[in-house]
């Protein structure tokens with residue numbers, strides 16, 4: 001039976017979603033979970049774009065075993081060499097190089113000609129191949145490219161040694177029947193393609209990324225590029241869990257196999273949602289919270305008699321068989337570590353110690369510590385930026401009809417402790433102003449989101465902020481049962497990100 005390779009681009013295209021900026025530690029943790037999920041390829045990043053991306057790809061390449069580790073590169077020599085420097089630590093490295101091939105891209109983005117792009121693509125593949133055994137080439141905007149010219153470029157890439165040819169529907173423009181016909185014609189025009197892996201990479205601008213990817217499989221593709229929860233540039237990529245479960249559930253129709261450990265899907269989806277701050281819609285296929293809930297009487301009656309009447313997948317198939325985690329204030333570090341491992345987190349050393357302390361504090365105040373609480377704490381600790389500023393304490397006075405007043409005490413790793421007071425429109429504003437004053441760094445809040453991790457008055461609150469410091473937007477996340485403290489932690493985290501010059505939050509175009 002034909003085997004379909006699952007190429008996960010959560011850490012590259014997924015991270016291109018507006019507002020997502022993952023730390024190196026978070027990327028490494030997600031990559032370990034992707035390996036547990038048994039994807040075939042992890043696209044770990046685009047190494048030339050920043051030191052952080054380079055470090056993340058290098059760490060993943062040296063630490064994560066199992067999947068092929070790919071790094072993205074434009075057709076520039078320096079991009080390809082940088083990608084190689086990062087992925088070469090993997091036992092199974094891949095360089096993925098790409099260039100726009102539609103006339104729109106060639107003329108208006110690249111300001112080049114068809115001839116130059118064709119020879120540039122072939123040269124890039126040759127260079128990549130001289131460094132790395134495994135090379136993927138993607139004609140970007142392939143579905144809006146004249147098929148005659150696309151066939152020439154693909155033939156040149158094949159001739160230059162590309163192992164994988166990835167046909168990208170970069171702007172989510174194609175439709176399933178059209179895409180399948182396009183791929184079939186391309187295969188006819190480029191006979192050498194038959195000896196290579198044919199891959200598809202679909203975006204969701206018209207809501208057809210998954211349907212187009214599956215049409216690609218029907219037309220002979222043996223690699224599908226996807227992202228967890230469908231995150232990615234603009235409307236996102238084809239969703240990993242939907243493509244995988246469609247191929248698994250409808251094996252009778254597609255007649256293909258995948259190597260994915262589907263029981264890790266729910267864990268992986270929650271981890272990516274926790275770390276990126278991108279919620280999964282309740283009605284999302286496969287991993288949405290309603291995906292296995294039955295609301296109406298007739299459905300409930302059917303499910304009670306035989307689940308198959310209204311369920312085409314079993315919750316257990318995606319890892320939703322319920323959790324055995326019952327941790328309370330008498331649990332120890334080993335039990336916590338074990339419970340976290342069941343949820344897909346590999347916390348060690350100092351990170352585990354800090355998570356344990358937070359867990360104990362929570363268990364002291366909250367009746368039941370749930371799996372969702374543990375996941376939130378673990379994600380928070382993995383993402384905790386080793387910044388110089390630490391919120392030591394704060395005090396707020398808030399009353400109806402009056403300005404709130406806050407005092408904060410903030411320690412700096414090299415410069416001692418700073419205290420400041422400020423007034424503001426409500427307790428959160430007052431605390432943020434006091435932090436500005438204590439750190440001497442003025443930020444402008446551009447986004448503020450608050451969520452409860454679980455139900456109940458004693459739930460953990462999670463705050464996410466985006467703060468602009470002199471034109472640079474930085475993201476922060478904070479977790480606490482006290483929402484003002486969660487907000488203060490999130491804000492201090494953003495200050496640390498800014499002062500370390502670590503990451504910039506990508507801007508959505510208006």
Ligand SMILES: CC(=O)SCCNC(=O)CCNC(=O)[C@H](O)C(C)(C)COP(=O)(O)OP(=O)(O)OC[C@H]1O[C@@H](n2cnc3c(N)ncnc32)[C@H](O)[C@@H]1OP(=O)(O)O
Pocket residue numbers: 013016046048049050073074075076098099100109110111140170233
């Ligand atoms: C469809 C996709 O998802 S493609 C991947 C998109 N991902 C990203 O862009 C990652 C984040 N990007 C970045 O950090 C930056 O854009 C960088 C580091 C890649 C490049 O930064 P800069 O050198 O400042 O260039 P900038 O982003 O402004 O413009 C892109 C340049 O790359 C060129 N370019 C774009 N794609 C390619 C390609 N595949 N091969 C060669 N050149 C390319 C553009 O024509 C433009 O060149 P120009 O400066 O000569 O006009």
Ligand SMILES: CC(C)C(=O)C(=O)O
Pocket residue numbers: 013098138139140141166168169170171201203
């Ligand atoms: C780099 C390529 C494959 C891409 O992300 C796209 O075209 O959407």
